[in-house]
Amino acid sequence: MFPSLLPPLCWLTRKVTACYAQLSTPSWAERVVTTMVREGLGRAQLDELPLGVAFPLRAALLACRGNPPSDWSSTAYTLIGRNDLASLAQGGTARRVTTTKRSPSMAVPAEEADQASYSNDLVTSLIFSRDLRLKEVRRLLQSSARVVVDFSKVVASAQDPHAAQQAHMVVLAQRTLSLSVGRGMFELSECRPLATDPLRMPPLTLDCRTHDGHAAVLETQTVPGWAVTMLWPNFHNGAAAGLRLATSTSKITSTWVSYNKPDQQAETHAGFLLALGLRGQLALPLPKLHEYLNAGNELISIGLLLGMAAGKAGTMDNDTLKSIGIHLQALRPSEQIELPVNTQAAALVGLGLLYRNTAHRRTAEIALRQLGHLPTGCKPHDRESYSLAAGIAFGHIMLGRGADSAGLLADLDAASVLTAHLAGVWCSEERMGQGAGASTGTQLQGGNTFPYLVMDQDKCCGESAAAGAAVALCLTYLKTNNQVVASRLQIPANVTLGASRPDVVILRICGRALVLWDSIEATVEWVQQQVPKWAEEQRQLQEAARMRLCAIAGGCLAIGLKFAGSACTCAKRLLLGQLDGLTRHNSLPKTPSGNVTKAALHMCLNVVALSLGMVMCGTGDVEALAVLRRFHRATPDATYGDHMARHMAVGFLFMGGGKITLSTSNEAIAALLCACYPVFPKTTSDNFYHLQAFRHLYVLATECRCLCPVDVDTSLPCAVPVELTLSGPVVLCLTAPCLLPELRHIQTVKIASARHWRMSFGNDALLSAQSPSGIFVPVQRKTGGLPYAEDSNVLSLQAVPSSDPGGDEDGAPLLFETDPEANACFRHFAQSTPDRSLFIRCMTADAPDMLPSCLWLRRCLGNAFDSLSPAEAHCLHLVLDFCAARPVECLDERLLAALELRLGTVLRAECTQRLVRDYARGSGCGSDCAGGNGALAACVAFYGLPPLCELRGLVTKGMTLRDGGTLLPSALLQLLSIR
Numbered sequence: 001m002f003p004s005l006l007p008p009l010c011w012l013t014r015k016v017t018a019c020y021a022q023l024s025t026p027s028w029a030e031r032v033v034t035t036m037v038r039e040g041l042g043r044a045q046l047d048e049l050p051l052g053v054a055f056p057l058r059a060a061l062l063a064c065r066g067n068p069p070s071d072w073s074s075t076a077y078t079l080i081g082r083n084d085l086a087s088l089a090q091g092g093t094a095r096r097v098t099t100t101k102r103s104p105s106m107a108v109p110a111e112e113a114d115q116a117s118y119s120n121d122l123v124t125s126l127i128f129s130r131d132l133r134l135k136e137v138r139r140l141l142q143s144s145a146r147v148v149v150d151f152s153k154v155v156a157s158a159q160d161p162h163a164a165q166q167a168h169m170v171v172l173a174q175r176t177l178s179l180s181v182g183r184g185m186f187e188l189s190e191c192r193p194l195a196t197d198p199l200r201m202p203p204l205t206l207d208c209r210t211h212d213g214h215a216a217v218l219e220t221q222t223v224p225g226w227a228v229t230m231l232w233p234n235f236h237n238g239a240a241a242g243l244r245l246a247t248s249t250s251k252i253t254s255t256w257v258s259y260n261k262p263d264q265q266a267e268t269h270a271g272f273l274l275a276l277g278l279r280g281q282l283a284l285p286l287p288k289l290h291e292y293l294n295a296g297n298e299l300i301s302i303g304l305l306l307g308m309a310a311g312k313a314g315t316m317d318n319d320t321l322k323s324i325g326i327h328l329q330a331l332r333p334s335e336q337i338e339l340p341v342n343t344q345a346a347a348l349v350g351l352g353l354l355y356r357n358t359a360h361r362r363t364a365e366i367a368l369r370q371l372g373h374l375p376t377g378c379k380p381h382d383r384e385s386y387s388l389a390a391g392i393a394f395g396h397i398m399l400g401r402g403a404d405s406a407g408l409l410a411d412l413d414a415a416s417v418l419t420a421h422l423a424g425v426w427c428s429e430e431r432m433g434q435g436a437g438a439s440t441g442t443q444l445q446g447g448n449t450f451p452y453l454v455m456d457q458d459k460c461c462g463e464s465a466a467a468g469a470a471v472a473l474c475l476t477y478l479k480t481n482n483q484v485v486a487s488r489l490q491i492p493a494n495v496t497l498g499a500s501r502p503d504v505v506i507l508r509i510c511g512r513a514l515v516l517w518d519s520i521e522a523t524v525e526w527v528q529q530q531v532p533k534w535a536e537e538q539r540q541l542q543e544a545a546r547m548r549l550c551a552i553a554g555g556c557l558a559i560g561l562k563f564a565g566s567a568c569t570c571a572k573r574l575l576l577g578q579l580d581g582l583t584r585h586n587s588l589p590k591t592p593s594g595n596v597t598k599a600a601l602h603m604c605l606n607v608v609a610l611s612l613g614m615v616m617c618g619t620g621d622v623e624a625l626a627v628l629r630r631f632h633r634a635t636p637d638a639t640y641g642d643h644m645a646r647h648m649a650v651g652f653l654f655m656g657g658g659k660i661t662l663s664t665s666n667e668a669i670a671a672l673l674c675a676c677y678p679v680f681p682k683t684t685s686d687n688f689y690h691l692q693a694f695r696h697l698y699v700l701a702t703e704c705r706c707l708c709p710v711d712v713d714t715s716l717p718c719a720v721p722v723e724l725t726l727s728g729p730v731v732l733c734l735t736a737p738c739l740l741p742e743l744r745h746i747q748t749v750k751i752a753s754a755r756h757w758r759m760s761f762g763n764d765a766l767l768s769a770q771s772p773s774g775i776f777v778p779v780q781r782k783t784g785g786l787p788y789a790e791d792s793n794v795l796s797l798q799a800v801p802s803s804d805p806g807g808d809e810d811g812a813p814l815l816f817e818t819d820p821e822a823n824a825c826f827r828h829f830a831q832s833t834p835d836r837s838l839f840i841r842c843m844t845a846d847a848p849d850m851l852p853s854c855l856w857l858r859r860c861l862g863n864a865f866d867s868l869s870p871a872e873a874h875c876l877h878l879v880l881d882f883c884a885a886r887p888v889e890c891l892d893e894r895l896l897a898a899l900e901l902r903l904g905t906v907l908r909a910e911c912t913q914r915l916v917r918d919y920a921r922g923s924g925c926g927s928d929c930a931g932g933n934g935a936l937a938a939c940v941a942f943y944g945l946p947p948l949c950e951l952r953g954l955v956t957k958g959m960t961l962r963d964g965g966t967l968l969p970s971a972l973l974q975l976l977s978i979r
Helices: 011-020 028-039 043-048 051-065 074-079 083-091 122-127 133-141 161-177 179-186 231-243 254-259 266-278 286-294 298-311 318-325 341-354 361-370 380-397 402-408 414-426 429-434 462-476 483-489 502-515 524-529 533-537 542-562 569-583 592-615 622-632 640-653 666-675 692-701 763-769 820-829 833-844 848-862 870-885 893-908 910-921 932-943 948-957 970-975
Strands: 706-711 720-726 730-736 746-751 760-762 774-779 813-815
Touching: 011 028, 011 043, 011 051, 028 051, 028 074, 043 051, 051 848, 051 870, 074 083, 083 774, 133 179, 133 622, 133 640, 161 179, 161 640, 179 231, 179 640, 179 692, 231 266, 231 298, 231 692, 254 266, 266 298, 266 692, 286 298, 286 318, 298 318, 298 341, 298 692, 318 341, 341 361, 341 380, 361 380, 361 414, 380 462, 380 666, 414 462, 414 483, 462 483, 462 502, 462 666, 483 502, 502 542, 502 592, 502 666, 524 542, 524 569, 533 542, 542 569, 542 592, 542 666, 569 592, 569 622, 592 622, 592 640, 622 640, 640 692, 666 692, 706 720, 706 730, 746 763, 746 774, 760 763, 763 774, 833 848, 848 870, 848 893, 870 893, 870 932
Parallel strands: 706 774
Antiparallel strands: 720 730, 720 746, 746 760
């Protein structure tokens, strides 16, 4: 009559009613959750509702928690308790990640910086948590600690013990000085310094220590040219220190760089500048850049030019081009500049990096012209490294664009020019003299004249340019499977044995395989096919043995590049076998030819070791480490370059502490070929064949594919089993943190842990979650599940002894050690066995919010029916009615059956029958029935009996009472005399 005076429905009631309307639909749980999100009904509002009213809504949240739809919002995932999926929905990765206990740069002094590598990194500690291999690699690559030496055997038969001791220390110093390149790989992206942190640079300690604790000092003042000897080792040490800085570090500014510039040892700062450029963090203002370049320091110029070009690779940046142009005579032909050839070689490679994969006509022509040219003022013996730099530059400019070069560079006829340079190494001296021409040009077969192929009077400069030509031809036609170009790189059948340089043989074999990329196989048969037939037929000849070794090494290098970062088992077995065969090849004759073969053997050992490190990059494989650590021993026949190569292999194996690996993109293959060039320096100042700064170009091939699960509750990395589905399909089962295959091969990633909530994501989610620091995926551990780092067993709960107050006789898992709140709650209910079982059941189902409802049902079972309030009786009816249609995982069916039995017993009681009969007749409760009003109110509320006036009419008409479509119990109908 007065509708405006009627009380409006409560807003909470409307929300709950809207959710209850979805309980009868097929996808009831998902519909209830979406309705709760739409209505703004959260967990805080559920806590305000009566337990029975909130029970169906909580059951819907629990039903969706295991396998929710993938298109929900982060709000919906948070509502059902899946914070891991909510984090993925917000940004595709874990937002807050704590990967270190403390900053390594601030935690230790500079003298111990390399001894504490990755000691505080949580991800690396999880990857290598089962043994001490990380500690062993840290020992192998550290340069700041004194080497412990037993001099008794050294001086035992020496006429001058002191001189023998000093000579042995020089041999050990060669190894120590070569460790920085490998240590830079191992410590790649280790620390994130603050703006106020100084750069920690470990020293190169060359002094030794005896077993009794006495110090043995290397008398460097007696070594001639020691200052020059330390230049490049200090350069590599500075580069290794710079590579420790993580790419995500945003505190590296020009001010911080200037602040860390040392007063002495400018070569150390030069390596640091190169490292910053390789990581894309070298951003210097123009005045500071001019200050560095005008200083006239050769190593500073090399590091700065290479670093700037690497940071701007493929961009054709004009400002960087200007800096390179003033250091490269090829870009200033009308001027005569007096610059060291090493600086010009670095500038030339920087030009190739700057125009990488652009097929730029002008720069390609400049690089091709420099392949057979020597800058003015440079000595003839400097031609080798400069020609190699020109080949590297041309290969980067035309990287993989060989199929398009016919149209882009048709007038240059680059393939023919490179082939002519390459063929010069196979000509005898008589034929070289006959083919000599003027410096204005050279006429080859077919009558074509190439102004870029310049000949000297005595011999073809193509002999010096052969290595550069092989690299240029290989990179230009990389992965094109061009048979014509591959045949040009093949070793001719009529080759002169005395003219076969080992490095060129390795480059030709490897280059041919890289051109025919799809044909590379990690099999012994494929490697044997790379050996020329004449070398197989004439095995008794030393030159044939050398050719065979170099051909095998070239094939292994191609396999290392093809399977870089893949951890291919077949490739690993093959390379381990070849490495074992080379180490046993130690009986060589003491002839000049035998000495050459000995040097070739060392070169092949270095190449195969590097190939093994590339294949198993970042895996820390124990078998590979056991083989590579044998080469750590310092021997007189092992040169500075041999130690550098073999410790680079160890650095590859543990790159980035096991978090970084290699890519096989065209850009990565080109960078690795430059860094792993077969010829290594004999001494610390040797740059004759290959500029030592190029050894750090491997950074351009690195890729952080470390899948790291992060606990959403603690923001700490954790160990979780995962299942990868690759194209094929191939299924891999791994334990994260782990290195993933190249992401383009991955279809899906699944969290396959019984202790964590399951989830899966595809390739797009992986790509969006990838960052320079890794692929951080949020995971959520179920309640009671111990971390795998603490318990690797399959049980998610830990059993307590029967002597424990909360333990039972059968030793059931009762204690939740990882959750203090759950432990406290368990101790509270430990005195009651039924409550303890309910607690464990709810926790194992990861439904702690259902525990109050379950405990309330248990209390309803134990208490008298007349002690229930009408509201509790109505809630009990809602729960039982819901559980009859929708089973709930955390609720024991025996408890529901006991409740129904208890209610049936109560209804059949004489007192209850009399109460209901009196209520139907309209009379009051008898005085002889204790608690009659309470029991009657509970019955009326539980069964939803209508008001007394309506009940009398129903009884009179004989109609059947219904409540929500459910018939009333037959016992109650008989009480009401309804047939």
